[in-house]
Each structure stands twice: as structure tokens, then as C-alpha cells.
Amino acid sequence: xxxxxxxxxxxxxxxxxxxxxxxxxxxxxxxxxxxxxxxxxxxxxxxxxxxxxxxxxxxxxxxxxxxxxxxxxxxxxxxxxxxxxxxxxxxxxxxxxxxxxxxxxxxxxxxxxxxxxxxxxxxxxxxxxxxxxxxxxxxxxxxxxxxxxxxxxxxxxxxxxxxxxxxxxxxxxxxxxx
Ligand code: CO
Numbered sequence: 056x057x058x059x060x061x062x063x064x065x066x067x068x069x070x071x072x073x074x075x076x077x078x079x080x081x082x083x084x085x086x087x088x089x090x091x092x093x094x095x096x097x098x099x100x101x102x103x104x105x106x107x108x109x110x111x112x113x114x115x116x117x118x119x120x121x122x123x124x125x126x127x128x129x130x131x132x133x134x135x136x137x138x139x140x141x142x143x144x145x146x147x148x149x150x151x152x153x154x155x156x157x158x159x160x161x162x163x164x165x166x167x168x169x170x171x172x173x174x175x176x177x178x179x180x181x182x183x184x185x186x187x188x189x190x191x192x193x194x195x196x197x198x199x200x201x202x203x204x205x206x207x208x209x210x211x212x213x214x215x216x217x218x219x220x221x222x223x224x225x226x227x228x229x230x231x232x233x
Contacts, residue, residue: 069226109204
């Protein structure tokens, strides 16, 4: 694969890759592991808590997150999830404000399931399963949306959508200027 993980950067709206449904990862190669490590680095540089492969221009079903809400206390820099799937545990929903590293200056209230179970492969190809009903649950759902081409602007209520209209237009204009 002709891909240098070092050269990856975070892509922003309206890059069309953010709207594609990402492809499952087959064999987990050293390149894929290196991309995961680079994504963790980019996530921390941008002061984010999660980052999905389409956000670095790769239409792969992979994302990374911090390990816990207390980033300062972390000894492990981040976690890599390959081919992740989410099962919703019950009907309970919660609303919380979210931002997105691919949508600078845009924030909005997003309704999501509270308790979910995540199944994925780690970078060695081993399956793992985690359940959460708090901070990580919300990040997993946000990042999984990215793998399906879904952004927070699609899930905002009409009031928030109107409020961010100007910021979205500016992002569009920035891209056209190159
Ligand atoms: Co995002």
C-alpha cells in the first residue's frame, strides 16, 4: 500500500470522504497499525477525544479514542478500534453538546443512546468487547457515525442547525479558496 501514515492530517467539512460509508478492514497490516498510532497522535494534538479514519482521508472502518475522560491521568495514549460495531443496550437517551474535529467552531446538542456495547478488533486482530453508559459510549457512537458518513450537523435540532449555518458556509468557502 502506497501510504505514508506520517503525512496524514485531519480533513474538514465539506471533504466528500466524510460522507462516504467506510469499508471494513481485511488483513490488519503494519501500515494499518501505523495509521492508528498516527491518528492517536493527531487526536491529542487537536485536543480531541476521538478520531475516525475518514477524518484523516481514509475510508476504513477504524477509529481511535482516549482511554478515559481524565486525559491527564492516562499512561496509554489511546485505543484503536478496527471494524467496530455497536449494540444499543436499552431505549434510554441523553442529550449532550458535542463538537467534531472535522467541523471547527461548530457545536450542538446531540441525542444519543446512554448504554451501548462495542465490539471491535484490536491492532493485533483480537476481538474485544466493552460496555459503557457514560463518556465513552457517546464517543463510540460519534465515531461510528463517521464510519457511516454521518456528522453531528445531521443530528442537531433545527434551532442548533440554524445557529451553525454561518459557520458551515464559512467552512464551504474556505475549501473553495483552497
Ligand atoms: Co467527529
